[in-house]
Amino acid sequence: MHFLDRITSPADLKKLNYPELEQLAEEIRLEIINVVSANGGHLAPNLGVVELTLALHKVFDCPKDKIVWDVGHQTYVHKLLTNRREQFSTLRKYNGLAGFPKREESIYDCFDTGHSSTSISAALGFAKARDICQEDYHVVAVIGDGAMSGGMAYEALNHAGNCDSDLIVVLNDNEMFISPHVGAMSQYLNKIRTAPMYDKKKKDVERFLKNIPKIGTTVAKAAGKAKDGIKYFLVPGMLFEELGFTYLGPINGHDIPALETVFKQAKQKKGPVLVHVITCKGKGYEPARKNPDIFHGVGPFIKETGELIKKEDPPTYTQVFGKTICELAARDESIVAVTAAMGSGTGLNGFGKEFPERFFDVGIAEQHALTFAAALALAGLKPVVSMYSTFYQRAYDQVLHDICLQNAKVVLAIDRAGVVGEDGPTHHGIFDISFFRAIPNLTLMAPKDENELKHMIYSAFTYNNPVAVRYPRSNGLGVKIKEEFELIPQGKAELLQEGDDLTLIGFGPVVYLCLDAAKELQHRGIKANVINLRFINPLDKTLIIKQAKKTGKIITIEDHVLSGGMGSAILELLQQEGLNNLAVERIGYNNYIEHGPISILHQVHGITSTNIVKVAEKLCGVK
Numbered sequence: 001m002h003f004l005d006r007i008t009s010p011a012d013l014k015k016l017n018y019p020e021l022e023q024l025a026e027e028i029r030l031e032i033i034n035v036v037s038a039n040g041g042h043l044a045p046n047l048g049v050v051e052l053t054l055a056l057h058k059v060f061d062c063p064k065d066k067i068v069w070d071v072g073h074q075t076y077v078h079k080l081l082t083n084r085r086e087q088f089s090t091l092r093k094y095n096g097l098a099g100f101p102k103r104e105e106s107i108y109d110c111f112d113t114g115h116s117s118t119s120i121s122a123a124l125g126f127a128k129a130r131d132i133c134q135e136d137y138h139v140v141a142v143i144g145d146g147a148m149s150g151g152m153a154y155e156a157l158n159h160a161g162n163c164d165s166d167l168i169v170v171l172n173d174n175e176m177f178i179s180p181h182v183g184a185m186s187q188y189l190n191k192i193r194t195a196p197m198y199d200k201k202k203k204d205v206e207r208f209l210k211n212i213p214k215i216g217t218t219v220a221k222a223a224g225k226a227k228d229g230i231k232y233f234l235v236p237g238m239l240f241e242e243l244g245f246t247y248l249g250p251i252n253g254h255d256i257p258a259l260e261t262v263f264k265q266a267k268q269k270k271g272p273v274l275v276h277v278i279t280c281k282g283k284g285y286e287p288a289r290k291n292p293d294i295f296h297g298v299g300p301f302i303k304e305t306g307e308l309i310k311k312e313d314p315p316t317y318t319q320v321f322g323k324t325i326c327e328l329a330a331r332d333e334s335i336v337a338v339t340a341a342m343g344s345g346t347g348l349n350g351f352g353k354e355f356p357e358r359f360f361d362v363g364i365a366e367q368h369a370l371t372f373a374a375a376l377a378l379a380g381l382k383p384v385v386s387m388y389s390t391f392y393q394r395a396y397d398q399v400l401h402d403i404c405l406q407n408a409k410v411v412l413a414i415d416r417a418g419v420v421g422e423d424g425p426t427h428h429g430i431f432d433i434s435f436f437r438a439i440p441n442l443t444l445m446a447p448k449d450e451n452e453l454k455h456m457i458y459s460a461f462t463y464n465n466p467v468a469v470r471y472p473r474s475n476g477l478g479v480k481i482k483e484e485f486e487l488i489p490q491g492k493a494e495l496l497q498e499g500d501d502l503t504l505i506g507f508g509p510v511v512y513l514c515l516d517a518a519k520e521l522q523h524r525g526i527k528a529n530v531i532n533l534r535f536i537n538p539l540d541k542t543l544i545i546k547q548a549k550k551t552g553k554i555i556t557i558e559d560h561v562l563s564g565g566m567g568s569a570i571l572e573l574l575q576q577e578g579l580n581n582l583a584v585e586r587i588g589y590n591n592y593i594e595h596g597p598i599s600i601l602h603q604v605h606g607i608t609s610t611n612i613v614k615v616a617e618k619l620c621g622v623k
Ligand SMILES: Cc1ncc(C[n+]2csc(CCOP(=O)(O)OP(=O)(O)O)c2C)c(N)n1
Pocket: 045, 048, 071, 073, 074, 114, 115, 116, 143, 144, 145, 146, 147, 148, 172, 174, 176, 177, 178, 281, 296, 340, 341, 342, 364, 366, 391, 394
């Protein structure tokens, strides 16, 4: 790598001429393809922003100037240019480079991201702080057209457009979320891209408009209105101009000289500026360019062919959910499904194909998705919303206020519950029990395996209140999935194994760790109860209290933080029942969890049968 090897900071790339920068762009693409084909990661988004990132670092002076990357999944190029080349092969590995910006990792990362649509808010915060502190630097937000569909982005545009702070928003428009873009904003951007006036200079249009004669007040008024109308159609980006931004673009996002010119221009402008850049997701690698959705976030693949490396594993929980919901929808026409730009990730794409008129992809708009679903339910339909645990975090009020307070019967599928692996702390789903458990009428359940998931989804539609079902990002356990649907009685736990010495309580697939631990403990002379809790809300009080009293010792285990989690719920119950003297140990997380393979994270943080055995022996006084 002739040029890449020589880049230790953005200052080095400022010395390169255009042909050298183009050569560097090719080297960066090769490096990213090499590493992502081995480690997995966000390939297509990064291949699309190579020239854009080079131009940004050529024009701006980081870390003095601040670049805030929206979502942050497209920062591999930025990492390669900011002194992380040597560690790049450790990308997303345990103790390796993170897949998202991380302030701890580098002074060039000014804001940690991972969730969408936050960049303009953060950039405006930096800009305002700069103004108040009378400092002098540029602030740039880089936001994708997908992330621009999130409500927060508009809240920030609305605020920024009404401030006089200098701020540059780069809209990286590649016509894609993970899947092809949906929604009115995407249609608007498409209009700009394809308008016949595409390369017409805004100045020309305005000069033309100025020449419309003004005769008399009425005519002038009419002409004014007409001007606005004409301007709307002729001037690209009028919507942004109306919001108070200076619009520059659209610019070919793979043309470094053009990008450099427009960024220099943006630097000179006063107030908020929006630079509209058109890029091609997956650029430079045919498999990713042809299938940008598959290569958005991808596991290891064969780089020569783009073939994904797949193992013959049992179906994932997500797949079982997707299949189940299609089966249920085939029997019941009132079932409708909602996703927030995650159709493939949540297993709902099959539903979308089979029942297009009952499927809603609302864009990266979790809050809207949930309030929309609440009304669908109140109007007599049976909506299921599937979202990753981590993304429910931004729509708590919609679940609590719009769904639960009105007892709207919505089924909430909580996918990716528990640690999710390489995407790390911004994506782990380890808080949902805490925040959902507080809602009085929200039934919260978790299946111990993929078979139970199927029957829980079926049962959820039969209960008379909102229901949330949490399941992890992993393959099932390979258990047999019973064909006929089975009703799981609401609030009933399952006693899987009886013993007198100790009670092990698991929530979700960790129940099998309890079973393994119980087997090992049996060899060591300790007889354990194993409870598959199934429901946190409502808790199976009768069963828990009976077994707790019998054994006097309890261990709870959950793929979740301890604070407010399942173990806390058990402790609260015991306290309410006056059973304060029982010995209880809780296994779960105590903090944010780093990135790395799920198996390593479970090992490191004690979500293992070995750890249950260790804790059990201690509890039972075995030295
Ligand atoms: C709040 C939130 N919801 C969903 C996601 C999952 N997600 C990550 S990237 C992405 C698509 C982003 O599209 P865009 O901003 O256009 O970026 P591109 O990958 O196309 O460059 C989605 C939906 C997320 N990170 N945050």
